[in-house]
Amino acid sequence: MKKNSGVSPGGGAGSDRGILPSLIEVNVLRFARLLRSGGIKISSSELIDALNALTKVSLLEKNELKIALQATLIKRASDLSFFNKSFEAFFASPEIRLEQQKKYHFKQENLARDKKEAEQVFTFRGEKLDLTDEEKIVYASLPDKEKCRMQDFLSMTEGRGTLDKSFRPFLESIVKGRLSFWYKNMAKELDEKLPRPSLGDRELDAIRDAVEAGFGSGGRDLLHEDMHKIAREDLPRAMELIRRMARLLVNKISRRYRYSKKRKKLDIRRTIRDNLQYGGALFKLRYKSRRQQKPQLVLICDVSGSMIRYTSFVLQFIYGLNSVVQQIESFIFSDRLEKVTAHFQRGKSFEATISELVAGSASWGGGTYLHRSLASLINRYGQELKKNTIVIIVSDTKTVRHRDAVQELSKLKSKVKEIIWFNTLPRQEWEDSVTVKTFSQIVEMHPCNTLSDLQKALYKLTG
Amino acid sequence: MNKAISADFLRKKFKEMGYICGEEVIITTYLALCLKKPILIEGPPGVGKTEMAKVLAGAFETELIRLQGYEGLDENKALYEWNYQRQLLQIQISKENRQPKELEEDLFSFAYLLERPLLKAIRTPYRVVLLIDEVDKCDEEFEAFLFEVLSDFQVSIPELGTIKAKHIPIVVLTSNSERELSDGLKRRCVYLYLDFPSIEREVEIIKAKVPQAGEKLTLEIARAINYIRSNPDIKKKPSIAETIDWARSLVALNSDRLQGSLVEATLNIFLKSQTDQLTFREQIGGEELVQKARMGVFK
Structure with missing residues (x-):
């Protein structure tokens, strides 16, 4: 194994036996804090395991150190990529760490400048408006034209002598609304710029910034990317993830029950065992329920204009589900419902299936008439809807005549076992959406804007 | 089984047994053994997860006890069960001439206990390798029961009391990630x-398992399989065992290089579903695969 003596764990120079135990402990704890900031769950017992493991390997061998920490702290394949990047950034050479610190300080100075710039602009009658740090940074990141527009508006209100202090809350809400609009439009760009809550350790904050910057270029975490932004070259990886998740979903909903107190079928083995205490006389009978039929799946995907950005995900979701489960009826809808099951069951490649589907369908990018589509499902495909049917809907809920849609959704719910709704609308927009509020009263709705959302929803569904 | 545990020992034994792997596997296994912790191996099917348990048993010259996970697996099938038929027979035989108390004590003794894999691993008087295969297929209730057993390596049988392992078994759990396992x-x-x-490692594996395959054929097979696995539309990726089977088949057919027609004729050795074979023919084809395997330059 190649020696890498230039590497010391998280800032401490050390040799195998010379490192103070407390320094190793402190660095492992700091490293765990960095991993936790990336959403990795690490318990105290895992930390103890990591410390014990480090006594068994040579700390001067970077590879051994990495394997020991990985084996004890990481328990999910999807966390490996974040772990790898964090390890490289945390156990980097002093030169690289210095570079990380410099970049971090530079970023902090820029943020402070941005905040100051916003504070100078957002005043009313000589007093600063009550804006959050995030809002100030959003302002500083706006295109010059928009900045000028906001400044003009503020100077106009400032100039009007008739407006007294009571106008201030109103002005603040106008400004906040405008900034919120831009925040949504520039989400990706701002996401990299906005400061994260501090980890209480400036050096660690700098390392975390370096790790996250790594994810921003090339090694992005697909799980947390808005699904319509997933790049074409990342599609195979995304598709593999979707397939795995589809398998998780199918396993959950096909899980069957075993034993029951209901009198259905005699469980001879249990009966004999429980009656041994009565000398073998069959005094108490034990039953087992008949194995439940695997549920029938019906998948309905929205391919209307508002969902067009998510087409790629929707198609992969249908393809992924069809590739792991045989018995599934698939539909797409916009202004009308269209059955597409046959396209996905011919054992063709993804590209061939999609080309055929898109060429043969008129549904793409139309308006959303959920009520009409659901009515069509109930009336024309009623035979598919049974008491063991689970309906999966993938849609952003944006539809016309949503009250009619609610009625149809209720009708559908009464006919099937369960309706699961995967909503591609970002979670933060749910509060403002009437349709989300209304539909979620009837069906179980899960956010599905990123693959991570989908994964969380599936973990929730699979208990 | 009192072998001194060291990473070098594992490295040597794994190599002797033809299990070609990276340092990650060696060090992780070594740590699991040192910390006396079960080792949980996740990964796609066919990468050698189960094989590792077999190799460990071979390395320590001990018994491999296997528990296959499946939906519906419960304590009775995993831990122990009373031999009811035998107990009933004994009751009938002893009805007339034995005291009830004496009979009861006799009925609930080890003679009437059917050991299942977990109990067997705990009761064996030497250290064994316990493989709990495809643990993700088990129900969550069973998983909860399992981690209790794996924490203390002891089980309580109400009629017999607590049985503690004399030698903590080497436990290997495998999972295909079909379900998220509990924290x-x-x-x-x-x-x-x-x-x-990787291609390089697979070359080493083929060389170890099918030494008759020539240098060129070995490299081409490894590259071809790697190329097939990189195709997202191939649903069941060829496993390492299938790579080895393919190499053996090609050796049996006296070929020293890959040929397009030969690939087509032996396709069913490494692609076992009709859909995947169709995808292969539509998207890759024998000739193209050979070309890629010879050039070694992939997309």
């Missing part, structure tokens, strides 16, 4: 993710 179980394990091998 409790994962916390108790050392974790290893096994992925498909």
Whole structure:
């Protein structure tokens, strides 16, 4: 194994036996804090395991150190990529760490400048408006034209002598609304710029910034990317993830029950065992329920204009589900419902299936008439809807005549076992959406804007 | 089984047994053994997860006790069960001439106990390797029961009392990630993710398992399989065992290089589903695969 003596764990120079135990402990704890900031769950017992493991390997061998920490702290394949990047950034050479610190300080100075710039602009009658740090940074990141527009508006209100202090809350809400609009439009760009809550350790904050910057270029975490932004070259990886998740979903909903107190079928083995205490006389009978039929799946995907950005995900979701489960009826809808099951069951490649589907369908990018589509499902495909049917809907809920849609959704719910709704609308927009509020009263709705959302929803569904 | 545990020992033994792997596998296994923790191996099917348990048993010259996970697996099938038929027979035979108390004590003794894999692993008087295969297929209730057993390596049988392992078994759990395992179980394990091998490693594997295959054929097979695995539309990726089978088939057919027609004729050795074979023919084809395997330059 190649020696890498230039590497010391998280800032401490050390040799195998010379490192103070407390320094190793402190660095492992700091490293765990960095991993936790990336959403990795690490318990105290895992930390103890990591410390014990480090006594068994040579700390001067970077590879051994990495394997020991990985084996004890990481328990999910999807966390490996974040772990790898964090390890490289945390156990980097002093030169690289210095570079990380410099970049971090530079970023902090820029943020402070941005905040100051916003504070100078957002005043009313000589007093600063009550804006959050995030809002100030959003302002500083706006295109010059928009900045000028906001400044003009503020100077106009400032100039009007008739407006007294009571106008201030109103002005603040106008400004906040405008900034919120831009925040949504520039989400990706701002996401990299906005400061994260501090980890209480400036050096660690700098390392975390370096790790996250790594994810921003090339090694992005697909799980947390808005699904319509997933790049074409990342599609195979995304598709593999979707397939795995589809398998998780199918396993959950096909899980069957075993034993029951209901009198259905005699469980001879249990009966004999429980009656041994009565000398073998069959005094108490034990039953087992008949194995439940695997549920029938019906998948309905929205391919209307508002969902067009998510087409790629929707198609992969249908393809992924069809590739792991045989018995599934698939539909797409916009202004009308269209059955597409046959396209996905011919054992063709993804590209061939999609080309055929898109060429043969008129549904793409139309308006959303959920009520009409659901009515069509109930009336024309009623035979598919049974008491063991689970309906999966993938849609952003944006539809016309949503009250009619609610009625149809209720009708559908009464006919099937369960309706699961995967909503591609970002979670933060749910509060403002009437349709989300209304539909979620009837069906179980899960956010599905990123693959991570989908994964969380599936973990929730699979208990 | 009192072998001194060291990474070098594992490295040597794994190599002797033809299990070609990276340092990650060696060090993780070594740590699991040192910390006396189960090792949880996740990864796609066919990367050698189960094989590792077999190799460990071979390395320590001990018995491999296997528990196959499946939906519906419960304590009775995993831990122990009373031999009811035998107990009933004994009741009938002894009805007339034995005291009830004496009979009861006799009925609930080890003679009437059917040991299942977990109990067997705990009761064996030497250290064994316990393989709990495809643990993700078990129900969550069973998983909860399992991590209790794996924490203390002891089980309570109401009629007999607590049985504690004399030698803590080497436990290997495998999972294909079909279901997320509970945090409790994962916390108790050392974790290893096994992925498909790189071309270089697969060349080493083929050389170890099918030494008759020539240098060129070995390299072309490894490259071809790697190329097939990289195709997202191939649903069941060829496993390492299938790579070896393919190499053996090609050797049996006296070929020293890959040929397009030969690939087509032996396709069913490494692609076992009609859909995947169709995808292969539509998207890759024998000739193109041979070309890629010879050039060694992939997309």
